[in-house]
Amino acid sequence: MAKLTTAARKKLKKNSFALPGKRAYPVEDPSHARNALARVSQFGTSSEQTTVRRKVKARYPSIG
DSSP states (O other), X not given: OOOOOHHHHHHSOGGXXXXXXXXXXXXXXXXXXXXXXXXXXXXXOXXXXXXXXXXXXXXXXXXX
């Protein structure tokens, strides 16, 4: 997975996050999308899990 620095994360557009209101779970590339799925499974609420899965599948249909 490519390293996402704090500066680079701040430059990302809101649509690069699965939860744009919280700017949580960046999904700007496939490796980060896979990581978002893993992290939300561990730490996210059920509604967050549903949202992240839906956004990852919409952006990267081959993942998930």
